[in-house]
Amino acid sequence: MKAEPSILRDFTVDKRVWLLSGVAIGIGAIATLLAVFLLRCIAFSTNLFYYHRFSIAPVSPAGSPLGHWMVIVPVIGGLLVGVMARFGSDKIRGHGIPEAIEAILLHRARVAPKIALLKPISAAIAIGSGGPFGAEGPIIMTGGAAGSLIGQWMHVTDNERTTLLVAGAAAGMSAVFATPVAAILLAVELLLFEWRPRSLVPVAMASTTAALLRTHWLGSGPLFDMPSEGTPHASFVIGAVLLGAFVGLVAAVMSRLMYSIEDLFEHLHLHWMWWPAIGGIGIGVGGLFFPRGLGVGYDNIAELLHGNAAVGLIVGVLLAKSLMWAVSLGSGTSGGVLAPLLMIGGAIGALAAHLAHTSTEAEALWALIGMGAMLAGALGVPLTAILFSLEVTHCLPALLPLAVACIASYLVTALIMPRSILTEKLGRRGTHLTREYGVDPLELVLVREVMSPLQGAPVEIPASATFTYSDSTTRAAMAVMATEGLETIPVVDRKTGLSCGEFSLRHLLQVRGKSLEREHERLRLSRYVPPELGGHN
Template identity: 30%
Template sequence: MPHYKKTKIPLLWLRRHTSDREFMLISSVLVGLTAGMAAVILKTLVHYIHVLLAYGNRLLDQPYWLVVFPIIGILLTVFVVRVAFNGSIGRGTAGVLFSISQKSSMVERHKMYSHVVTSAFTAGFGGSAGLESPIVVTGSAIGSNYGRDYHLNYRDRTLLLAAGAAAGIAAVFNAPIAGVLFAIEVLLTDISISAFIPLIISAVVGALCSKLILQEEILFNIGQREFFAASHLPFYVLLGVLCGMMSVYYTRMALRVEELFEEYQSKVYSRAIVGGILLGLLIMLFPPLFGEGYDSIRLLEGNNAQEMLQNSWLAFFGTNEWLVLCFVGALALVKVFAATITIASGGNGGNFAPSMFVGASTGFFFSRLVNLLSFNNLPVSSFAMVGMAGILSGVMHAPLTAVFLIAEITGGYTLMIPLMIVAATSYAMVKYFEPYSLDTKKLAQKGQLLTHNKDRTILRIMKIQHLIETEFQPVSPEATLGELVEVIAHSRRNLFPVVTADRKLDGIILLENVREIMFKTEKYDLVKVRELMVKPPAIVQYDDSMADVMKKFDESGAWNLPVLRNETYQGFVSKSSIFTKYRKLLIKTTNVA
């Protein structure tokens, strides 16, 4: 018997001998443990690849290796994806949301390990992207496939999918609260209180995995250095506005760079080489762009930004305060391009860590600029930390996750007030200009995002071709009244399309309009259908959106409308069938009860 089947036997016994709630609690522990261990493995792989490159052989002391390594990492990623995973492994959080809304929360099995392998190559060799998105996909795949193997329904499977994601985020940062909030804000937008328990259990188990196994140098933890002063409140508000503007810049620039690389979608290796070279050149100019960037965040938080210039060409000019300030400001702007090039050229990673990098740089730049201009003496460390929450909130559209993540990794809640102010201000600004986050915008444009604005999106997903009814009996415009009566006698409908020999729609016959004349047998051979038909109140085109169709129903007051495709009659669509399909989709896509 295969090993995986042997391991399923005890759980199958539990499935039969426990209640649904008890089994879900046990499942949340197992999913959290597995996702947490996957996160531990990924962080460890990336750490030791980077240690080997940066310290073991001292290769990074030579600037040209900064160009070579990212190319190697991206090419390795592309090669593995093409050879082992048929050329595609999906895109981060957007792929998970697509699986929830379009695939009944079924995530491909290979995603339980494919993102670990590929993102380790990308980030380990210097790709300027984060590991959080691959970990979210990995944890989601673990939860989804666990639910599939034990035949759980859609709601429970979706809950375990989110629990796996929560465990992954919790393990990366040793931040269980942030893991739970991420699952709720990003993956599950409609959730009941009862669903919190499995999410909390998985997140705690995932955090324990990293806490017990990972070394302190691998975990991203920062000690709280300074406290919040009420006199700094106006500056935190200004920082929130700046973070909102930077978040809009981040989102729009990232999408534009992605569009440029999409033109070379079929030339995967050429795209990888070009992207790797561009990334390498950026890293040569700005060495802190190498890898995830958490070491640089620590320097910014510790007010030691001058150390970031040590391997830079700018070190020739010394460590002047204004030079350091301009360098950090440039990093905040350029990191967007580095991260997007890494991902768009074929590497695997996400925008979570880059958002935090941009946030720390923005907070440092703002507070240091104020201090240099002698307006105030702002705590640079606190502003760098709070800036991370501002950009993370704006780019990911997850303000609660941002607030509690920074609170947890700093080991205290003394900055809770400025964190909330900056995250809320940034989110409010971004929401006005960009209704959807960077990860969800393309899905929303295609109408494939059911976890946000569900009512509107369900209508966008419904397609006319799936709702056409063809059992309406057509009649020829040259048919007689007698022939029409014969058709009516064998039909259960009260509406009949008048269709020509080349399937053009001439009109419709309503039973209520011919009820009187159909009993006058003397006119059966004298009256033609052409004389009895009327013009349909509206015409639905085959490629009309459901919003347009519903507008036509509202304006015409009809319950059935004919559908044409290139002027050819296809059938009818009814308002009742649309409502029925809508209700089924709404029930199906309600995540957790």
């Protein structure tokens, strides 16, 4: 006899996804404008601090004529950021991404309006005065703030407001780097804490909108050009695994270094408002020895990916840039971690290529693999790292070695680091979150499989009563019980409308117990006896 089709669906999504997608398109446009505003502000600040002129033309601090006076510029920038954080909002301090996660988890996806203004301005001052940061963290927070503000104005649920916040964050990243797919994956791996159509579709609409609109102000990409390279051979892929694992170790060291420096600042008998200025001393001194370590440093990444980076640049990035970044970010100033990590990972890959005496094309490829592996390990986002590296370079032949290197790095850091460089900050604030996503075991078991059968004659349950259907998932039954505050509810057969059993908290624990058994019980299948043949279920 043919079974009747189930009334259950693969996805829980309704028509409101159309409304959220339409709003997300508008948020994508707003986030693009904010990204352009941030990049222009960084350029303006750099020109003002290092060249004493009013201009928004992109320029590097390394060419400044200030000489030794360059040392005090980051101190001034740090002092300004500290004042803004003290009297504006302390939420502008730090990477940007942890603050977005915190708003989602703890504050119902609500971000104060002033964050949308203060975050890009403080980041522009910090980076423009020589801070060795990227623009991605601040724009993720700024775009997220814009999405949150729109979500606060509308009549939406907390989950829908979270979707709009993340849509703005993903759009900001897409606008800065021209990486719409990687931005979507970053949202899934780091911000949404779910993979559902109700949130994925609006976020994707915002990200692609930003990627389309950025071409009018920032170009279409790729952000970095690379020399052409053929398909890598097997030995190259094996080398990529080893490089990825080593970069994973370096990522763990970088995270611990930065937070160790942060701990040192915590022991200072000074208000945290002064910490960015003290961190600015480290930036200034480092910039005196390695001027190319100042600012965002996209030109350094471009040179590494061209495959002709000088040894001085590679060593400078690995030593000076790393220390400058760790000291300044540990001081609590405003800036992102993505660009510095990419640069450090690229320098490791380029150094490996130098030691192996490879060709220019191969050196560029090794630098790209190091970049992706660093991003995957430090942030714990392997899929984002793979797609991001391909989107910023359009170097498709790098896919296979890049994938294995990112996975190797991710594995190493997952084994030795309890948290990523981003979530560690949340852990230090007393917040725990899990980065593992899986199907809820309660979604895999139907009520009829675990309920207690009816002992007496079946009766008709009034429609106004609280009950669950026998073909519902145990998760749906749990939702009804949680909503009504019940420990036990009757079970109704959908076809007859009559009661057929009882469902309670005990049955929920049974389902969880079976799930734990599947995770921890080890056995050889050759010794396994199915329940229908007399074995244990």
